[in-house]
Structure formats: structure tokens, C-alpha cells
Amino acid sequence: MSHQEEELKRTIGVFGLSANIMNVIIGAGIFALPAIVATSMGASSIIAYLFCGLLMALIMLCFAEASSKVTQTGGVYSYIETAFGPYAGFLAGVFTVTGTLLADAAVSNALVNVLAAAHPFFQQTLVRFSFLTIVFFGLAFINVIGVKQGIGLVKINTVAKLIPLLLLVTFGWEAVTTANLTIESFPDIQQLGKTSLVLFFAFQGCESGIVVSGEVINPKRTIPKAIFISITAVVVLYMLIQTVAQGVLGTELPQYTATPLAATAKVIFGPIGFLILTIGAAISMFGFLSGDILNNPRTLYALARDRVIPIKALAKIHPSFATPYLSIILYAAIGFLIAVTGSFESLVVIASSSILMVYLGVVLAVIKLRYSQPTKSDEFTIPGGLIIPVLSISIILYFLSNLAQNEIIGTVIAIIVLTAIYALIRFSNTKK
Numbered sequence: 001m002s003h004q005e006e007e008l009k010r011t012i013g014v015f016g017l018s019a020n021i022m023n024v025i026i027g028a029g030i031f032a033l034p035a036i037v038a039t040s041m042g043a044s045s046i047i048a049y050l051f052c053g054l055l056m057a058l059i060m061l062c063f064a065e066a067s068s069k070v071t072q073t074g075g076v077y078s079y080i081e082t083a084f085g086p087y088a089g090f091l092a093g094v095f096t097v098t099g100t101l102l103a104d105a106a107v108s109n110a111l112v113n114v115l116a117a118a119h120p121f122f123q124q125t126l127v128r129f130s131f132l133t134i135v136f137f138g139l140a141f142i143n144v145i146g147v148k149q150g151i152g153l154v155k156i157n158t159v160a161k162l163i164p165l166l167l168l169v170t171f172g173w174e175a176v177t178t179a180n181l182t183i184e185s186f187p188d189i190q191q192l193g194k195t196s197l198v199l200f201f202a203f204q205g206c207e208s209g210i211v212v213s214g215e216v217i218n219p220k221r222t223i224p225k226a227i228f229i230s231i232t233a234v235v236v237l238y239m240l241i242q243t244v245a246q247g248v249l250g251t252e253l254p255q256y257t258a259t260p261l262a263a264t265a266k267v268i269f270g271p272i273g274f275l276i277l278t279i280g281a282a283i284s285m286f287g288f289l290s291g292d293i294l295n296n297p298r299t300l301y302a303l304a305r306d307r308v309i310p311i312k313a314l315a316k317i318h319p320s321f322a323t324p325y326l327s328i329i330l331y332a333a334i335g336f337l338i339a340v341t342g343s344f345e346s347l348v349v350i351a352s353s354s355i356l357m358v359y360l361g362v363v364l365a366v367i368k369l370r371y372s373q374p375t376k377s378d379e380f381t382i383p384g385g386l387i388i389p390v391l392s393i394s395i396i397l398y399f400l401s402n403l404a405q406n407e408i409i410g411t412v413i414a415i416i417v418l419t420a421i422y423a424l425i426r427f428s429n430t431k432k
Contacts, residue, residue: 073214157287
């Protein structure tokens with residue numbers, strides 16, 4: 001395995017990495033999520049947040065241990081590749097990059113739609129094309145000139161997206177009606193599991209936020225700490241948001257499927273509240289994109305660094321900026337093309353199951369690395385032996401079993417196609 005980490009600058013601390021993880025997790029989904037959850041569970045929806053938060057915390061403990069053992073750039077790809085070899089790493093890397101590219105395309109189009117709803121100027125095809133060009137390649141430029149600049153933008157975006165949400169939960173309590181929070185009946189386990197599946201994907205994103213591990217200061221301690229801080233903060237924030245939205249709108253909450261938080265803010269602050277939360281949603285989408293274009297090109301870089309994909313240029317580090325500049329440019333270009341052509345819609349079916357497969361790979365990697373590598377004193381190890389990894393495997397398998405059949409079939413087909421591609425790559429390498 002090639003190691004080029006010395007050429008990358010370790011400049012990201014606990015605050016920067018925590019902001020990076022939170023920025024990716026708190027995307028546009030939270031601005032619509034309260035109505036979706038309330039539709040199935042009403043006032044008892046807060047229980048689903050607690051339940052899903054607990055399940056996600058167990059899985060994130062596995063991420064924390066894996067990140068403490070494997071500290072080079074690449075995130076989940078590096079964990080799985082180190083434990084199970086290049087084929088497993090190839091699948092994990094491609095699934096991760098494909099999933100994030102699809103998400104970027106969807107979010108960037110949603111961002112243009114929000115702007116178009118506010119002003120018809122953005123409805124024009126040329127304007128839409130130009131806006132997407134500026135977003136993708138502007139963010140690529142910022143990240144090429146330095147990880148310090150990229151993480152700096154992420155910090156600003158994270159604070160900017162949190163401000164309207166914190167204003168909502170801080171001032172919203174005065175408008176909360178206690179009767180709206182009364183739980184008349186507790187959900188059964190099937191209903192709780194179904195709702196938790198929706199929430200699970202609202203909590204995902206940590207896997208992207210830790211890809212920059214090769215540029216993190218003291219990664220063995222910083223990464224686990226940042227994971228704990230960010231996941232705890234997100235769970236608490238989501239619970240507060242759901243409580244305020246439910247407490248203010250009550251049984252009317254499920255009616256606002258598109259803009260439940262904006263509707264809640266309108267009751268609390270008046271017409272200006274709707275505008276503030278709409279702008280907040282746009283900022284959140286842009287922040288998500290800034291984080292993805294910082295993080296995910298480094299998975300491409302890691303795949304090329306380890307020669308898992310035969311594109312040596314993607315492993316190049318800029319001599320002045322110390323960034324994987326060609327990987328950043330390529331990632332942004334592909335994301336832009338998918339966004340402007342709308343081709344992401346036909347592939348999004350595999351996104352949910354593929355990310356669950358990657359999560360499963362990380363948990364299995366933790367178990368494998370425990371027995372294949374000696375544990376060092378400065379590494380984080382989950383207490384309780386194999387209890388939490390086994391529970392995490394059970395949780396992920398449960399979520400996989402509840403996915404739609406077409407999602408599972410799509411993922412199986414993708415694995416077959418990727419296996420064939422990997423075999424061709426290996427065959428061509430042996431011929432050289």
C-alpha cells in the first residue's frame with residue numbers, strides 16, 4: 001500500500017471535524033422531516049428520535065473505533081480496505097462516492113428549485129445551468145486551494161444553517177401548546193421500526209465527514225471525539241425541533257409536508273419566520289454541497305493512492321496547496337454533469353441499500369481489525385467486547401430487510417457489475 005499522507009497537511013481539529021460531520025448530516029431533510037415523522041406517529045414521534053438516536057449511536061461507536069485504528073485519508077473505504085483487501089475496498093469506495101454524487105445532484109437541483117420558487121429568474125434553463133456551474137466548480141476551486149479554506153467554509157456554513165434552527169427551538173417554546181405533546185398511545189415495535197428507517201437516513205453522513213482523516217490533527221483522539229460530539233448534538237437538535245414543531249402545529253403538522261419548519265416559524269415569528277426558515281433551508285443545502293465537495297473527492301484519491309483504481313493522476317497532491325486537486329476537480333465535474341442531466345433519478349434506487357452495505361462493512365471491519373492488528377494504548381476501543389458490534393450488525397440487517405425489493409435488486413445488480421469491472425482492472429494490471 002502506498003502512503004502519501006506526509007504530503008497532506010494535518011490542520012483539522014475537533015471543532016472543524018465536528019462541524020464537518022454535522023454539516024453533512026444536517027442537510028435539507030430536517031426542514032421536511034418533522035411532518036413525515038408526525039404523519040405516522042403524531043406526538044409519540046419523539047420516541048422514534050430517541051430510539052433511532054440510540055441505534056445510530058451504537059453504529060457510530062464502531063465508526064469511532066475504526067477511525068482510531070485506521071487514520072489515513074479515505075474514511076470508510078480505508079477501514080474496509082485495510083480489513084478485507086482491495087476488492088471490498090473497491091466496492092465500499094464506489095458505493096460511497098456514487099451515493100454522495102447522487103445526493104449532491106439531488107440537493108443542488110433542490111437548491112435551484114428553492115431559489116426558483118422565490119424568484120422566476122432562476123427558472124430559466126441558462127440561469128439554472130450557470131448557477132450549477134458556479135456552485136460545483138466554485139466549491140471545487142475553494143477546496144483545491146487548501147483544506148484550510150475548505151474546512152473554513154464548512155464551519156461558516158454549519159454555523160449559518162444552525163442559526164435559524166436554534167432560533168426556532170429557542171423562541172418556539174412560548175408558542176408550544178402542551179396538549180399537542182400529549183402521547184395518547186405508544187407506538188408498536190413495527191411502527192417504531194418503520195419510522196426509524198426514515199430517521200436512520202436523516203442521521204447518516206458521518207461516513208462522509210470523516211473521509212478527511214488524513215488531514216486531521218491527532219486523528220486517534222480527534223476523530224472519535226468529533227463523532228461523539230456531532231452525533232450527540234444532532235440527536236438533541238432533531239428532538240428539540242420535532243418537539244417544537246409538534247407543540248406549535250399539533251395535528252396540523254402532517255399537512256405541511258413540504259415546509260413544516262417554515263410553517264412553524266410563521267406561527268412563532270410571523271411572515272418573516274417563513275422567509276428565515278426558507279433561507280435557512282437554502283443555506284443548509286449549500287452547506288451540504290460544500291461539505292461533500294470537501295470530503296468525497298478524497299475517497300477517489302484514496303482509491304487511486306492504493307492502486308485499487310488504475311488512474312494514477314487522481315492520487316496526485318498539489319505541490320503548493322497540498323490537496324488532491326485532480327480528484328476534487330473530477331468529482332465536481334461528475335457531480336455537475338449528473339445534476340444538469342438529471343440522470344441521478346434513475347440511480348437513486350440503490351442509494352439507501354448501498355450505504356447500509358457500507359455501514360455493515362465498517363462494523364465487520366472493526367471485528368476483523370481487533371483480531372488482525374494489535375491494539376495500541378492510544379486507540380479507542382468500544383467497551384463490552386463484541387456486544388455493540390454484534391448489535392450494530394443486527395440493526396443494519398434489520399434496516400436492510402425493510403428496504404423495498406427494487407432497492408435490494410438494484411444493489412445486487414450494481415455489485416455484479418462492479419465485480420466484473422474490478423476483475424477487468426485486476427486482469428489488465430497483471431498484463432502490464
